[in-house]
Amino acid sequence: MEARDKEMPVAVKDNKVIEDWQSFSPEKKKELIERFKKFKALPDEERHRIKNNLHRYKEFSPGQRKKIKENFNKIRSLKPEERRRLHENYRKWQALASEEKKEILNNYARFKQMPAQERKRLLENKDKWQAMPSQEKERLKDGRSAKGRNK
Known part of the structure; x- marks a missing residue:
């Protein structure tokens, strides 16, 4: 020995x-x-x-273990900044209430069912919305609420 x-x-x-x-x-x-x-x-x-x-x-089954290992290796291969961002998003997800998680998952399922052209348009609008100044967003939100009350 x-x-x-x-x-x-x-x-x-x-x-x-x-x-x-x-x-x-x-x-x-x-x-x-x-x-x-x-x-x-x-x-x-x-x-x-x-x-x-x-x-x-x-x-887990051998197939599930294989998938877990693949995902683990994908995460390990990320750049440190990408890995940090992934962990931060996971932490935020874990902090959400179950109702919020369900709503997000339902919205994602609806998004995946959309035709490709509509998904593309939605993503472009999302990018425009994120680039928009806060005051402009508030003005548009207020305009929507006013329209909703006038119906």
């Missing part, structure tokens, strides 16, 4: 996924030991969250 094997994390010894620690290269063993040390250094709450996620991951 190699001296380094004595450092092998107990979790690795007990893990059925890794049946033969001896088959790993010294570099791979070192990497796993370092990962384990980092994991053990995490706060209990974070370690518990990771363990729960791993248990949930094991319950």
Whole structure:
């Protein structure tokens, strides 16, 4: 037994996924030991969250796991700014009330059902709206409300 094997994390010894620690290269063993040390250094709450996620991951079908890995790799390949923006948007999504999420998902489904030309026009209008000064937006909103009351 190699001296380094004595450092092998107990979790690795007990893990059925890794049946033969001896088959790993010294570099791979070192990497796993370092990962384990980092994991053990995490706060209990974070370690518990990771363990729960791993248990949930094991319950997925092989096809679902493949898709998860693909998505994970896509996220890892993003530039740091894109990844930060993605995480920020995810955080905002998580903070929404379930009714708001449903409304957004329904609107998205309606958008996807639109003909391509109509989707394009809607996106162009969205860009114009975002570029518009706030006062102009308010004026248009007020005009819409006044029209709605006159009907």
